[in-house]
Amino acid sequence: MAKPLICLGDGHDGIWNLFREIGEKQERIEILDWYHLIENLYKVGGSFQRIEEVKCFLWKGEVEAAISCCEGWSEPQVENFITYLNKHKHRIVNYGYLQAEGISIGSGSVESKIKQIAHRLKITGASWESGNVPQVLRHRCAYLNGCLF
Incomplete structure (x- = not known):
């Protein structure tokens, strides 16, 4: 199970x-x-x-x-x-x-990571495309859950 x-x-x-x-x-x-x-x-x-x-x-x-x-x-x-x-x-x-x-x-560490990601998306010179963010987050979640091989 x-x-x-x-x-x-x-x-x-x-x-x-x-x-x-x-x-x-x-x-x-x-x-x-x-x-x-x-x-x-x-x-x-x-x-x-x-x-x-x-x-x-x-x-x-x-x-x-x-x-x-x-x-x-x-x-x-x-x-x-x-x-x-x-x-x-x-x-x-x-x-x-x-x-x-x-x-x-406590959810503070999660809230902190969200703010960090949001900040990285907005920094000068960053070339993030908003459409790629969900995929990056999925990879991050998979990594943290030990599911990324």
Whole structure:
């Protein structure tokens, strides 16, 4: 049986729509980027102790416990955060386990590479043709996945 494809995203709908085009649902593991998740938690505000309690539940993938902690908070952003958690519930996993297994929990390195490629396409003297970019990206992905012979 083939290893599932790990799809790590920041919560933007466009990312998840792209992932839907890659294989069947049972062939993918969708993971919400840990750092974007926590960034959204910090937007709620509140005491350090309450934030850390919710953060601890989220680190273990315990979404329902995190939501229970948030209920009753008076901060105006809490309802938005609970909606966000419910929307991505199936993508919030045991981050500690993934990290221990050497699986990335943040999409920052991918975002950085995208910016780097975009910059290279725009530098003075570059002779990139936009039609060739998808092929270069396919080769890069194949190389990183150990599929380029």
